[in-house]
Amino acid sequence: MPHRPEHRGFIILFGTRQIRSGEGGPPVETGCPNCGTTAPFIGKNIRTWFTLFFIPVFPISGGQRVSECTHCHTAFNLPIEQLRGASANSGQHQYQEAIALYNRLRENPTDAVLLFQLMQIYAAMGEGDQAVSAARHFPEALAASSQCRELLARIEAAPSPAQQA
C-alpha cells in the first residue's frame, strides 16, 4: 500500500460572501410587498465575492442590481430605474383618471359619487389641496353627500399626507 504523505498545519479558510453596495441616486418612495410599509427604496448592486479568512478578495459574480426597502432591507430583483418608472406611471394613470372624473363632474356637477371618487384619487395621490378645491368647485355634489363632507373634513384635518407617512 502506498504511503500517503501527510499534510499538516496549513488550513485555508475560504468562502463566499454577498456584498451589497449602494448605487447612489434618489430613492423611490413606494409600498413594500414584504413589510407593507411605504418606504424609500434605494438602488443596490449585489455581488458575490470570494473570501479568504472572511475577507473579500475578488468578486466571482457579476453585479446584480436590486431595489432595497430601507425599512426591512429586503432586496427585490429589479433595478431602481424600473421601480422609479413604474411608480411614475402609476401616478400618471391616477392623473388621467382624475382628469376624466373632473370632466365628467363638470357635466354632472351634482353627482356626489363622481366627486367622492375624485376626492379619493386626489387623497391617494397625496394631493389633499386638489381634493379640497374639487369639493369647493362642486358645492352641490358636496352638499348632497355626507361621505364627501366627511372625507373633506378628514383631508382638511390632516397636515399633509406626505407628513403622515
Ligand SMILES: [Zn+2]
Ligand atoms: Zn420593506
